[in-house]
Amino acid sequence: KVYTDYFFDEPAYNTHDGGYVPLERMKVPEQRLNVPPLLKPDRETETDIYYTLVAKAGETQLLPGLPTKTWGYNTSLLGKTPVFKKGKHIHITLKNELPELTTFHWHGLNVSGPIVDGGCHAPVYPGETKQIDFTLDQPAATTWLHAHPCPSTAEQVWHGLAAMTIIQDDVEAKLPFPRHYGVDDIPLVLQDRRFHENNQWDYRADYDPDGVQGPTALIDGTVNPYFDVTTQKVRLRILDGANRREWRLHFSDDLTFTQIASDGGILPAPVKLTKLMLTCAERAEIIVDFGNYHNGDVVTLYSDDVPIVHFRIGDYQPDNTVIPDHLVDIPNPEPTPNLPIKKVVMSGMDEEVMLDGKKFDMQRIDAKQKVGDVAIWDITNTNDMTGGMVHPFHMHGCQFLVLSRNGHEPYPNEHGFKDTVGVNPGETVRIKVWFNLPGVYMYHCHIIEHEDGGMMAQIEAFDPEHPKTYDLMDMDTL
Ligand code: C2O
Ligand code: CU
Ligand code: CU
Numbered sequence: 292k293v294y295t296d297y298f299f300d301e302p303a304y305n306t307h308d309g310g311y312v313p314l315e316r317m318k319v320p321e322q323r324l325n326v327p328p329l330l331k332p333d334r335e336t337e338t339d340i341y342y343t344l345v346a347k348a349g350e351t352q353l354l355p356g357l358p359t360k361t362w363g364y365n366t367s368l369l370g371k372t373p374v375f376k377k378g379k380h381i382h383i384t385l386k387n388e389l390p391e392l393t394t395f396h397w398h399g400l401n402v403s404g405p406i407v408d409g410g411c412h413a414p415v416y417p418g419e420t421k422q423i424d425f426t427l428d429q430p431a432a433t434t435w436l437h438a439h440p441c442p443s444t445a446e447q448v449w450h451g452l453a454a455m456t457i458i459q460d461d462v463e464a465k466l467p468f469p470r471h472y473g474v475d476d477i478p479l480v481l482q483d484r485r486f487h488e489n490n491q492w493d494y495r496a497d498y499d500p501d502g503v504q505g506p507t508a509l510i511d512g513t514v515n516p517y518f519d520v521t522t523q524k525v526r527l528r529i530l531d532g533a534n535r536r537e538w539r540l541h542f543s544d545d546l547t548f549t550q551i552a553s554d555g556g557i558l559p560a561p562v563k564l565t566k567l568m569l570t571c572a573e574r575a576e577i578i579v580d581f582g583n584y585h586n587g588d589v590v591t592l593y594s595d596d597v598p599i600v601h602f603r604i605g606d607y608q609p610d611n612t613v614i615p616d617h618l619v620d621i622p623n624p625e626p627t628p629n630l631p632i633k634k635v636v637m638s639g640m641d642e643e644v645m646l647d648g649k650k651f652d653m654q655r656i657d658a659k660q661k662v663g664d665v666a667i668w669d670i671t672n673t674n675d676m677t678g679g680m681v682h683p684f685h686m687h688g689c690q691f692l693v694l695s696r697n698g699h700e701p702y703p704n705e706h707g708f709k710d711t712v713g714v715n716p717g718e719t720v721r722i723k724v725w726f727n728l729p730g731v732y733m734y735h736c737h738i739i740e741h742e743d744g745g746m747m748a749q750i751e752a753f754d755p756e757h758p759k760t761y762d763l764m765d766m767d768t769l
Contacts, residue, residue, distance in 0.1 A: 292563065293547050293563045293564065293565060294562065294563065294564050294565070294566075294703055295545075295564075295565045295566060296566060297539055297566050297567070297568040298568065298702040298703075299537075299568050299570075299681060299713060299715060300676070300681075300715040300716070300718075302676055302677055302716075303674075303676070303679055303680065303681050303715050303716045304537065304539075304681075305502075305535065305536065305537050305680065305681070306595070307678070308501065308678075308680065310499050310501055310504075311504070312483075312485070312504040312505060312506055313506065313595075313597075314483060314506055314507070314508050314594060314595065314597040314599075315506040315507065315597065316597055316598065317507060317508075317514055317515040319354055319355060319514055319515050320355075320515070321515050321516065321517045321601055322513055322514065322515060322516055322517070323513070323516065323517060323518075323519075324477075324510065324511055324513050324516035324517065324518040324600065325511050325512050325513040325516070326473050326477055326478065326511060326518075327366070327369055327370060327371055327372050327454065327455060327478060327480075327511060327512075328366075328371050328372070328473075329371060329372050329373075329374060329472060329473075330342060330344075330365060330370070330371035330372055330373040330374075331371075333384075338379065338380055339379065339380045339381075339382060340375075340376070340379050340380070340381055340382070341382045341383075341384075342373050342381070342382070342383045342384070343365075343383070343384040343386065344364050344365060344370070344373075344383060344384070344385055344386065344395060344436075345364065345365050345386040345388055346362065346363075346364055346385075346386065346387050346388060346389050346393050346395070346415075346438070346452060347362065347363065347364075347365075347367075347388040347389060348360065348361075348362050348367075348388070348389055348390070348450075349361060349362070349363060349366070349367025349368070350367060351363075351367045351368040351451075351512060353368075353486075353490065353509070353512070353513075353514050354486060354490045354514060356489075356490055357489045357490045357491075358490070359486070359490050359491055359492060360491060360492070361450060361451040361492075361512075362389065362447065362450035362451040362452050363451045363452065363454075364436065364452065364454045367451075368451040368512040369451055369453055369454055369455075369480060369511065369512045370436065370452075370453070370454025370455075371454065372454065372455045372456065372457060372472075372478060373436075373454075373456050373457075374456075374457045374458075374459060375400075375427055375456065375457070375458045375459070376427075376458075376459050376460070377427050377428065377429065377430070377431065377458060377459065377460035377461075378426065378427070378428070378460075379426065379427075380424060380425075380426050381424060381425055381426065381427065382422065382423075382424040383395075383422070383423050383424070384420060384421075384422055385415050385420065385421045385422070385423065386415075386419075386420045387415040387416060387417055387418065387419055387420075388417075388418070389417060390417055391417060391443075392414045392415065392416045392417060392440055393414070393415055393438045393440055393447060393452065394409045394410065394411060394413050394414055394415060394438060394439045394440050395409040395413070395415065395423075395436060395438070395439075396408065396409035396410055396436065396437055396438065396439035396687075397409055397434065397436055397456070398434060398435045398436065398437060398572060398685075398687075398710070399432060399433075399434030399435065399456075399554060399555060399574075399690070399710050400425075400427065400429070400434055400456075400458075401427070401428065401429045401688060401689060401690065401727055401728065402425040402427070402688070402728070403425070403688075403728045403729065403730040404687055404688050404728075404730035404731050404732040404733075404752075405730060405731045405732070405733075405749075405761065405763070406423070407423045407424075407425050408687050408688060408730065408732065409423075409439060410439050410687060410732075410733050411439055411440055411441035411444075411653060411733070411764065412653070412731070412761075412762075412763055412764045414440060414764065427458060428727065429458065429555070429556070429690065429708075430458070430460055430462060430463070430555070430556035430557065430619070430708070431457075431458050431459050431460040431462065431463030431464075431556055431557065432457075432458045432552065432554070432555050432556040432557075432574075432708070433455065433456075433457060433458075433478070433528040433530065433552065433554075433574045433576055434455075434456045434457075434458060434554075434574070435453060435454060435455055435456055435480075435530055435532065435572075435574070436453070436454045436455075436456050437452055437453040437454075437532075438452035438453075441651070441653060441743065441747075442743035442744075442745075443743065444739050444742060444743055445494075445502075445503065445534050445739035445740045445742070445743045446494050448532070448534060448739055449484075449492065449494045449503060449534060450492070450494070451512070453480065453482075453532045455478040455480060455528065455530060457472075457478075457528070458556075462557070462619055463556075463557055466551075466557065466615070466618060466619075467612040467613070467614065467615070468526055468551060468578065468614075469522065469524050469525060469526040469578065470526070471522075474521065474522065475521075475522040475524060475525050475526060476525075476526045476528070477518065477525060477526065477527055477528065478511065478527075478528045478530070479510060479511060479527050479528065479529045479530070479600070480510065480511050480512070480530050480532040481508070481510060481529065481530065481531050481532060481533060481536075481538050481569070481594075481599070482508075482509045482510075482512075482532045482533045482536075483504055483505045483506070483507060483508055483509060483533050483536050484505040484507055484509050485497050485504075485505030485506060485507065486505075486507060492505075498740075499535075499740065500641045500642050500644075500740055500741075500744055501535065501640055501641055501680065501738065501740065501741070502534050502535020502536075502571075502738040502739065502740045502741065503534045503535060503740060504533070504534070504535055504536055508594065508597065508599045510599055510600055516599075516600050516601070517589075517600070517601040517602070517603050518600060518601070518602050518603065519603050519605055520581055520590075520602050520603060520604045520605055520607065521605050521606070521607055522607050522608070522610065523580060523581055523582050523607045523608070523609060523610035524578055524579065524580050524581070524582075524610050524612070525578070525579050525581065525602070526551075526576060526577070526578050526579075527576065527577050527578075527579065528552075528574065528576050529567075529569065529574060529575050529576070529577065530572075530573075530574050531569040531570060531571050531572060531573050531574075532572075533571060534571070534738070534739045534740060535571060535738045535739070535740065536571070537568060537569065537570050537571075537681065537713075538568065538569045538594045539566065539567075539568045539594055539595050540566065540567045540568070540569070540592060540593070540594055541565060541566045541567070541592075541593055542565075542579070542590055542591065542592055542593070543589075543590055543591040543593070544590070545565045546565070546579065546590060547563055547564070547565050548563070548564060548565075548567075548577045548578065548579045548580075549561045549562065549563050549564075549577060549578045549580075549614055550562045550563075550564055550567065550575050550576070550577050550704050551576050551577065551578055551614065551618065552574070552575065552576035552707065553573075553574065553575060553576075553704060553705065553707040553708065553709055554572075554573060554574050554690070554707075554708060554709045554710045554711055555690030555707065555708025555709055555710055556619070556621075556690070556707055556708045557576075557618050557619045557707065558618060558619075558704065558706060558707040559617065559618060559619060559620065559621050559706050559707060560616060560617055560618060560706070561578075561614045561615075561616070561618060562703050562704045564577075564704070567704075568713075570681055570683035570711070570713035570737070571683045571711070571737040571738055571739065572683055572685055572710075572711040572737035573683065573709075573711045573712075573713070575704070578614065579602075580610075581602070581604055581607070582609070582610070584604045585604060586604060586605055586606050587604065588604040589601050589602065589603055589604065590602040590604065619707075621692070621706070621707055621708065623692065623723075624665045624723075624725065625665065626665045626666065626667055626723065627664045627665050627666065630664060630665075630666050630667070632666075632667045632668070632669055633658065633660070633666055633667070633668040633669070633724075634647075634668075634669050634671070635647060635668060635669070635670045635671065635684070635734070635748075636648065636671045636673060637670070637671065637672050637673070637674075637682045637684065637714065637736055637746055638672075638673040638674070639674075639746075640674065640679070640680060641744075642744060644736065644741045644744045644745060644746040645745060645746060646734075646735065646736070646745070646746050646747055646748045647748060649745075649748070650744075650745030651735070651742075651745045651746070651747035651748060651749075653763055653764055653765055654763045654764075654765050655749070656731065656749055656750070656751050656763075657748035657749055657750060658748065658749075658750040658751070659750065659751045659752075659753055660724070660725075660726060660750060660751075660752055660753075661752070661753060661754070661755065662726050662727065662728065662729050662752050662753065662754045663725065663726075663727070664725060665723060665724070665725045666723070666724050666725065667694070667721060667722075667723060667724075668691075668721070668722050668723075668724050669719050669720075669721050670684045670712070670714055670719065670720045670721075670722065671714070671718070671719045672714040672715060672716055672717065672718055672719075673716075673717075674716035674717070675716055675717070676716050676717045679716030679717070680716065680738070681713045681714065681715055681716070682713070682714050682736040682738065682741065682746070683711050683712065683713045683714070683736060683737040683738065684711065684712050684713075684714050684720070684734070684735075684736060684737075685710060685711040685734065685735055685736070685737040686710055686724065686732065686733075686734040687710075687732035687733045687734065688726055688728065688730055688732035688752065689710070689724055689725060689726050689727075689732070690708035690709065690710050691708070691709055691710065691712075691722040691723060691724045692708065692709070692722060692723045693705040693706075693709055693712055693720060693721075693722055694721040694722060694723055695720070695721045696715075696718055696719075696720050696721075697718050697719055701720075709722075711737055726752035728752065729751075729752050729753055729754045729757070729759060730751070730752055731749055731750070731751050731752075731761050731763065732749060732750055732751075732752060733747055733748070733749045734747070734748055734749070734750060735747030735748070
């Protein structure tokens with residue numbers, strides 16, 4: 292079966308919002324896709340690996356003419372890609388060379404909060420260096436790193452502080468997927484910006500409390516990119532790294548592609564699609580088979596009706612690998628008996644956004660859940676069907692399973708682990724949540740201006756045998 296649907300409620304597409312900024316076709320010449328290089332470890336042993344991440348300001352040549360002032364991790368824009376092997380002990384040095392404080396948030400990693408997780412309680416001040424270390428016990432996945440200082444997460448991500456991260460494990464390694472990074476395994480960070488005078492970005496000028504947008508698609512930090520295809524099959528690790536934009540992706544000729552992974556790892560079964568909508572912070576890994584195309588052909592990836600990447604087909608060896616019908620087993624623990632259903636309400640738009648009727652408070656713990664307990668959460672978006680928004684609900688410190696949407700089956704590509712799920716206006720999405728590590732974790736809308744605007748709360752995952760107290764930062768102690 293091939294699905295030919297975006298699944299989300301069409302009246303809720305961000306295109307219907309009065310403040311929507313449509314993407315525009317770029318008139319600049321096509322440029323080679325700037326695939327982020329892998330981040331080289333400082334050193335590696337059988338058991339341990341060491342990385343250094345430097346948040347810094349720089350300049351990037353994005354358009355003909357003047358370079359654009361940008362921020363990035365170990366590079367001038369976005370970041371180099373670290374690879375984490377499941378089970379290895381990972382040590383990371385975090386360096387802040389920016390003129391203001393930042394944090395290093397591991398979106399999608401099950402690491403302890405609030406410090407290693409890198410949310411707003413873990414500032415690294417200008418000129419400062421900090422160390423974190425962790426071991427990952429979660430399946431292979433495409434996750435990401437981004438700045439998360441409250442309330443300037445949105446502005447820092449807009450400047451460029453977002454990088455792809457890859458988790459590898461033995462299960463994924465045995466599946467017949469392309470995995471030659473940069474050749475047939477390609478990260479695609481989807482963002483959008485507006486270029487002002489002298490090719491500069493101006494966050495304040497473009498500010499919109501419902502999320503900042505720009506008319507120019509920026510893919511891996513490249514305007515109007517092309518990618519040279521040298522293999523029949525290409526795996527794309529797609530991240531919606533935009534502050535607010537939803538991407539409605541499809542290829543020329545309505546080419547069918549296969550989704551193999553969602554936010555938190557490989558799907559139990561591949562899903563064939565011709566259309567894919569991603570909301571902010573969601574990831575999808577897809578495999579595209581260019582077997583019907585020949586040297587000289589171009590296959591275009593679109594969002595709505597605007598081309599965003601041109602795949603230039605070259606010579607390739609025939610590839611007859613078949614994606615198996617069953618990929619991985621997803622653990623699906625029984626809910627802990629007698630736990631009440633945890634209800635979460637996302638309400639409002641613009642400055643009125645709230646979570647459970649409140650604005651975020653860094654010092655308030657809004658909920659508690661015992662480590663290891665498996666709880667049912669109902670996430671409701673009270674926006675109106677007409678004129679509301681899809682709010683992408685994200686949780687730190689865990690990967691959850693989507694059980695239902697308004698009592699109906701989740702979308703066909705939502706049967707794997709997720710850390711972010713788009714909730715339509717008027718909808719309740721039921722998810723199953725458990726934490727493996729004690730800590731304080733944020734959960735919020737991932738339209739980043741909504742998060743900065745207070746549509747966020749935090750939960751303590753606690754271990755009754757080892758009670759902990761947390762030193763929670765306050766806005767003015769920062
Ligand atoms: Cu992508 Cu609270 O984060
Ligand atoms: Cu996160
Ligand atoms: Cu929102």
